[in-house]
Amino acid sequence: MTDRAPPPPGLWPEADPPSAASGRAAGTARGPVVIELDSPAPSPAEAPPVPEAEAAPPPGGAAMQAALRLGARGPSALARLFWGAAAGLLALVLGLAVWDYATALLARSTLLGTAALLLLGLAALALLLLALREAAGFARLRRLDTLRAAAEAARAAGDLAAAQRVVARLVALYAGRAELRWGAARLRERQGELLDADALLALAETELLAPLDAAARAEVESAARQVAGATALLPLAFADVAVALAANLRMIRRIAEIYGGRAGALGSWRIARSVFAHILATGAVAVGDDLISSVAGGGLLSRVSRRFGEGVVNGALTARVGQAAMEVCRPLPFAALPRPRVTETLRRALAGLFER
Amino acid sequence: MLGRIADELARGVEAAGAAISEALLEPVVRLGVTGLARSGKTVFITSLVANLMDRGRMPQLAAAGPGGTIRSVWLQPQPDLTLPRFDYEGHLAALTGEAPRWPESTRSVSELRLSFRVQPAGLLAGLAGPRTVHLDIVDYPGEWLLDLGLLERDFAAWSAETLRRAEGRAHAAGFRALLASIDPAAPYEEGQARALARGWTEALAAARAAGLSDCTPGRFLLPGELAGSPVLTFAPLPAPAAPAPRGSLWREFARRFEGYKAGVVRPFFRDHFARIDRQIVLVDVLGAIHAGPGALEDLRRALADLLGAFRPGRNSWLTGLLAGRRVERILFAATKADHLHHRQHPRLTAIMEALVREAKDRADFRGALTAAMSIAALRATTEETVEHGGERLDVVRGTLLATGRPAALYAGELPEDPAALLSPARQGAERWLGRDYAIMHFAPARLTLRPGEGPPHIRLDRAAEFLFGDRLR
Numbered sequence: 001m002t003d004r005a006p007p008p009p010g011l012w013p014e015a016d017p018p019s020a021a022s023g024r025a026a027g028t029a030r031g032p033v034v035i036e037l038d039s040p041a042p043s044p045a046e047a048p049p050v051p052e053a054e055a056a057p058p059p060g061g062a063a064m065q066a067a068l069r070l071g072a073r074g075p076s077a078l079a080r081l082f083w084g085a086a087a088g089l090l091a092l093v094l095g096l097a098v099w100d101y102a103t104a105l106l107a108r109s110t111l112l113g114t115a116a117l118l119l120l121g122l123a124a125l126a127l128l129l130l131a132l133r134e135a136a137g138f139a140r141l142r143r144l145d146t147l148r149a150a151a152e153a154a155r156a157a158g159d160l161a162a163a164q165r166v167v168a169r170l171v172a173l174y175a176g177r178a179e180l181r182w183g184a185a186r187l188r189e190r191q192g193e194l195l196d197a198d199a200l201l202a203l204a205e206t207e208l209l210a211p212l213d214a215a216a217r218a219e220v221e222s223a224a225r226q227v228a229g230a231t232a233l234l235p236l237a238f239a240d241v242a243v244a245l246a247a248n249l250r251m252i253r254r255i256a257e258i259y260g261g262r263a264g265a266l267g268s269w270r271i272a273r274s275v276f277a278h279i280l281a282t283g284a285v286a287v288g289d290d291l292i293s294s295v296a297g298g299g300l301l302s303r304v305s306r307r308f309g310e311g312v313v314n315g316a317l318t319a320r321v322g323q324a325a326m327e328v329c330r331p332l333p334f335a336a337l338p339r340p341r342v343t344e345t346l347r348r349a350l351a352g353l354f355e356r
Numbered sequence: 357m358l359g360r361i362a363d364e365l366a367r368g369v370e371a372a373g374a375a376i377s378e379a380l381l382e383p384v385v386r387l388g389v390t391g392l393a394r395s396g397k398t399v400f401i402t403s404l405v406a407n408l409m410d411r412g413r414m415p416q417l418a419a420a421g422p423g424g425t426i427r428s429v430w431l432q433p434q435p436d437l438t439l440p441r442f443d444y445e446g447h448l449a450a451l452t453g454e455a456p457r458w459p460e461s462t463r464s465v466s467e468l469r470l471s472f473r474v475q476p477a478g479l480l481a482g483l484a485g486p487r488t489v490h491l492d493i494v495d496y497p498g499e500w501l502l503d504l505g506l507l508e509r510d511f512a513a514w515s516a517e518t519l520r521r522a523e524g525r526a527h528a529a530g531f532r533a534l535l536a537s538i539d540p541a542a543p544y545e546e547g548q549a550r551a552l553a554r555g556w557t558e559a560l561a562a563a564r565a566a567g568l569s570d571c572t573p574g575r576f577l578l579p580g581e582l583a584g585s586p587v588l589t590f591a592p593l594p595a596p597a598a599p600a601p602r603g604s605l606w607r608e609f610a611r612r613f614e615g616y617k618a619g620v621v622r623p624f625f626r627d628h629f630a631r632i633d634r635q636i637v638l639v640d641v642l643g644a645i646h647a648g649p650g651a652l653e654d655l656r657r658a659l660a661d662l663l664g665a666f667r668p669g670r671n672s673w674l675t676g677l678l679a680g681r682r683v684e685r686i687l688f689a690a691t692k693a694d695h696l697h698h699r700q701h702p703r704l705t706a707i708m709e710a711l712v713r714e715a716k717d718r719a720d721f722r723g724a725l726t727a728a729m730s731i732a733a734l735r736a737t738t739e740e741t742v743e744h745g746g747e748r749l750d751v752v753r754g755t756l757l758a759t760g761r762p763a764a765l766y767a768g769e770l771p772e773d774p775a776a777l778l779s780p781a782r783q784g785a786e787r788w789l790g791r792d793y794a795i796m797h798f799a800p801a802r803l804t805l806r807p808g809e810g811p812p813h814i815r816l817d818r819a820a821e822f823l824f825g826d827r828l829r
Contacts, residue, residue, distance in 0.1 A: 195698035195815065196815065196818070202415075206423075210423070
């Protein structure tokens with residue numbers, strides 16, 4: 001490789017073109033090299049794409065994103081340390097006080113002391129059982145979550161074996177439900193014939209979840225009706241807020257129960273939080289879904305009665321919360337069955353108001 | 357004279373009435389079942405009708421489910437009074453009888469109409485009440501289908517192409533020897549013409565037996581009542597050096613070729629293909645892969661020819677015939693998917709897609725909805741995983757057609773990239789390199805069907821949903 005063609009003019013614009021010899025000596029330009037290899041080259045089909053030249057990222061609202069990140073971050077380590085230490089201290093104080101009280105009582109009278117100790121033990125046992133129940137509730141919720149994630153993964157990958165595992169877990173989850181026995185039997189009959197992951201999941205959804213969806217919808221309708229009625233009829237300020245909150249929380253808990261995610265108090269709180277997070281993520285009022293707020297809130301109904309219009313809007317919001325709760329608690333995402341619509345739910349809920 | 361005019365008038369009024377009723381009252385879906393010979397058209401139609409009448413096994417057809425819109429289904433007498441009825445009962449009895457067997461191959465056209473009573477769902481459903489949707493299905497011999505490719509060729513082009521393809525093939529040797537002894541410019545003589553036609557028919561039959569697809573003209577193989585008529589008494593000829601004189605063999609054969617196109621092919625196309633709304637193209641991909649690269653390439657070419665005939669909007673004789681009707685949905689289905697374990701179905705589908713890539717892209721571009729699937733209209737096997745030679749094999753089990761004995765089959769691993777099969781086929785490879793495929797033919801299994809269940813299948817419901825599920829809502 002000593003012989004080189006002269007470089008085309010203009011290749012080195014700022015300096016005089018180096019000759020072959022001087023170029024090699026200075027080490028600025030290298031001649032062509034061919035290295036013969038023994039091992040086969042890796043397939044270009046699997047090579048990563050050639051990286052593009054680094055371009056400036058498009059404007060993305062950095063300040064807002066930073067603010068969102070700050071907001072989304074949990075409490076800082078210091079704050080957590082403080083709260084943890086404070087709670088521990090409180091528990092210590094309380095425990096010590098109770099213990100002192102019991103020993104003092106024991107010193108004063110054996111009978112009273114024994115009774116106090118017994119009560120203490122009972123309380124501790126009950127607390128333990130409560131904690132266990134909460135833990136079981138959380139485990140059930142986690143199972144629903146993992147089921148949904150597995151179903152989504154199986155559907156996306158088209159993996160029949162994964163879908164079969166999901167369906168088996170789903171059937172096991174609902175094995176004790178008498179009202180689903182029919183659907184589970186039909187599913188068992190048909191599932192061997194389906195050789196597509198999405199078809200199998202769709203069949204499981206229509207056979208197992210359709211009755212549950214209907215029950216959950218009935219819950220949502222009942223809650224929306226309650227909230228609408230309370231807003232329209234209760235004369236006390238803030239009483240309607242309390243009713244709405246209670247009705248929504250109860251609705252969320254019942255929906256979770258229907259889908260097999262029975263949870264204790266903490267678990268319910270946890271579901272409520274994820275439901276509200278879901279609503280925030282998907283648009284609070286979902287104006288695109290329906291125009292109830294503009295029609296009922298600002299239009300005809302509010303002309304008739306302001307409270308009544310507000311009742312309908314609150315009912316619509318409750319229906320929206322219920323829909324979000326269904327999506328959060330459902331072990332399979334809505335795919336084969338249509339997602340319930342807020343307008344439809346509200347229409348049925350309000351029709352029911354007058355029927356009952 | 358007057359009688360004839362009145363007759364014409366009555367027929368015109370009838371046709372107009374039917375068109376209006378179709379547009380306003382009772383929509384008709386014309387399902388075109390397109391497939392070469394032995395691709396399983398008859399079994400597909402039989403199983404589809406049986407599964408639509410007993411919808412227990414159609415969970416993927418949304419209208420047939422528990423909350424579905426189909427109220428009832430009725431197998432009607434077909435609307436075309438001059439066509440025989442598709443022998444549904446006979447074929448179903450053959451498939452589901454005590455000693456089940458595949459139905460006889462189709463020898464002529466037949467038709468069937470399935471009428472659905474549909475309760476529409478939706479906001480105004482309560483007002484509308486149930487309505488009727490008809491599904492018209494036509495069955496015909498696959499051999500006839502290849503003739504559609506002839507419509508755009510003249511005798512010289514067809515002869516040249518056909519002879520070029522037949523060149524290296526052993527089964528056409530007799531015909532080539534025959535050809536060598538004649539002069540196309542010589543005066544026409546009927547005995548010679550008959551000998552040539554017979555020789556070509558034999559070559560076609562041998563080609564078909566070898567698994568090849570391009571057997572034109574198709575009526576030579578299944579002549580029916582046309583046997584011996586002049587339109588079936590010709591053969592491809594080498595082009596004469598000088599323009600052939602009047603009255604020569606070449607001129608006479610060219611005339612008969614045109615007559616064949618005008619009198620046999622075009623009516624078939626006009627009556628059965630020009631009015632199709634939805635189309636399923638059944639292709640026995642596995643059989644072609646089994647037969648070797650030559651058969652696969654042949655199949656690809658035949659399909660390209662065939663699907664080219666359906667091109668709407670092209671400036672040819674077709675535009676006038678189509679009169680605005682277009683095929684809205686096309687499903688390319690690789691049949692006999694029950695010969696493969698379901699793990700390999702995506703690969704089979706990919707090969708199917710690659711085979712018809714050109715036609716599919718064109719249809720997509722024109723706005724039609726297309727899809728590819730691996731289906732089995734009648735499932736004859738069950739799946740199993742067995743230990744064999746120290747590794748786990750995903751096999752299918754069934755009863756062999758040839759011996760009647762139960763067997764497990766692993767057909768060979770299809771490549772992930774369809775080009776691994778299609779490229780060697782296109783380059784004219786003799787056999788698959790480093791791969792081996794074997795398809796055994798399975799006999800239909802003996803079935804005991806519960807009430808409400810149709811015969812077992814693979815993805816027939818999904819195919820039905822794609823093809824006409826939207827018209828049943």
